[in-house]
Amino acid sequence: MYFKVNKDLLFEKLQLVASILPQRTTLLVLGNIKITVEKKTVCLSATDLDISLDTTFQTEVIEEGSITVPGRRFLETVRDLPPCEIEIKVIDDFVELRYDRGVYKMPAIPIDEYPEIPEISGKNHFPFPSNLLKNSVLKTAFAASKEPGRRALSGIHWHIFNNESIMVTTDGRKLAFYKCLIKKEETIKVNIPPKALRTLIGYIGDEEFDIDIKYDETKIGFYLKDTTIIARLIEEVFPDYKQVIPKDNKKVLEISREELLNALKRVSIYADSTSHLVSIDIEPKTLRVYTETELGSGEEHLQCTFNEKSITVNFNASYLSEILRNLDEEIVAFYINTPKTAVILTHKKKKKEELIYLLMPIITS
């Protein structure tokens, strides 16, 4: 195997592939990136056994072949090179990286020790607009559970039917729901690892095009021009989220998102570091955000509109801020029932999309 490549192109591709490399692994070879060279094309691949990614680029190929090299070391070496032309070559058990002023050698592992990258079986596939997918993931991925014990909640639940695409995530404390209209008729209901979708939207950037999506019973694949991401679906069934979205939250608070966010940021400096508890007293025209702990106390008064007399609700300031940051209109609305039941947070309804967050208040006794 022997090819020449421009540093910037190689670095861009390596960065993408390396994002899939597992943080910790007992299988040494999973820390490696696989390089396959055929005709004029170089293909880089990585997998953490749940998600695999491969990406290709055209370049000057001198000799075909394939090998695996330590992924992060490869990336770090290329990252710090000046703009240049790089030659990559296999010499015995090493991969040699050479440019006009230096040479690096990395121990290689042959590809037969590398796990097989899975293929999607069957013919199910449909196109999906990249901008809609990106929005859906950006608005929901943060609320997925990070607890190892709750696998069903660790994924992004994606349900498409009747020209609607719905993405939902929850960790039991908060829930994110994003719905948008799509032109194509398609039905799919899957639970996808967030890392796969995060990597995907990170790569597509602001470009607008249709992503070809293939799926079978256990996997889903996203096919772009030069890059493929295949993810193993989470088998555990996502809970019935519809039953926890309240329908009788009649008390409506409207407030400036920016002002509330800034107040929370300051007040929460004084909040308990474990619970992040802040209280919000809501009156028809004003609202008070406050907390008091051994660290001191803080309070801020803001203007708002509220359609009821008064209520006090306690929130985890960091969850609330996270949600407020993900809403994007200037005015946000809280739909409240009681201080002990889930509160809906949303902004003005848009034509083709619906965004709802649910947050469980903190109950004090």
Place this chain on the structure above:
Amino acid sequence: MKRIVLHIDMNAFFASVEQQANPTLKGKPVIVGTGIGLRGVVSTSSYEARPYGVKSGIPLREALKLCPHAILVPVDPSKYEFVSKKIMNIFFKYTPLVEVFSVDEAYLDVTGSLRLFSSVDNIITKIKEDIKREFGVTCSVGMGPNKLLAKLASSLDKPDGFARIMEEDVPHLSAKLEVSELCGIGPGLTKSLGKFNITTMKDLAECDVEILADRYGIIGRKLHLMGLGKDPSPVLPYFHYEDAKSMGHSITFGEDISDLMKIKRILLWLSERVGRRLRKVKMRGKKVTIGIRYSDFTTISKGRSILQYINDGYQIYKCGLEIMRSFLEPERDVRLVAVSVSRLVKGIYEPDLFEDFEKRERLLSAVDKINDRFGEFTVKRALLLGKHIRKIIFNPLRPVK
């Protein structure tokens, strides 16, 4: 006005209580032991047993070799707690500032009581008389301008003694006193200080406070003050207790166990106890830690943070089981299991969107009420039924506070 703090330490407390409860033990060497049979260790021994070299913490087997005619008595925490509470009540006659430090120790700030009782000596004599008369227990009293020096003083004259260390005594005492004798400096810290050539109180005082602070943070600054014989911490009456940082229980088995099912049941039993204690003080925690000690004394502990604040024993168990499965070596003999819950909060709860938390609360409160009235584990999970669980569990715990 300078503070006057007393540290009162009951002498051979468990053994004295046993001798008082059973007069035939009076004047004889008594060993109070924990654990089952001869696998346990000495918890306390009476002063009659001490000349033979019987000390707290040594294995019972060894203790009986040293003093073959000693009478072995199993620990009975509820008895000691009962007596302890009554003794603490005596202290409250002399000052409201009583900090119960353990079942047999307390700090008293008597600065404000001097006008009422004329002198410190008078207070000390009266307290000693009261305890001796009512419970047959003697105590050592230490007096100082703060808790640190009072505690040091009480260890100087044992049993039934009295000693004082005032600030002016510190300079000529501190060169002789090893850091390990200061309350709050355990074996780990002693070793770590040793690496800096700090072995005595004087070394601690002479070490640059910034070096200590750099190495140990806030503790470092406190250590420096300790070296100077200073301790600004107040005597905190029990109703001002700082909230606990974690709560846990552990058990050493009568015989080593490798059967996973049995270990699971023990885990549940311990978890239920922790849950019950948390609920008593209206606390919840969001980190569960499991400790396992194998028969060769290798000990492993692992913790995991969860999103929810829990105080339900079964939830603690489920989380603990997952942690335990991640590291427990199958077929290996286990000697001790420990469960603890940390990152505690008081009086707050963040319910899960997908659970009916009010139902859980009602259930737990109903079960607690029954167990309050008819005794612990009157109502329990079916997994805890059966005789052999009682065989494994042998009085290893302090009573629920």
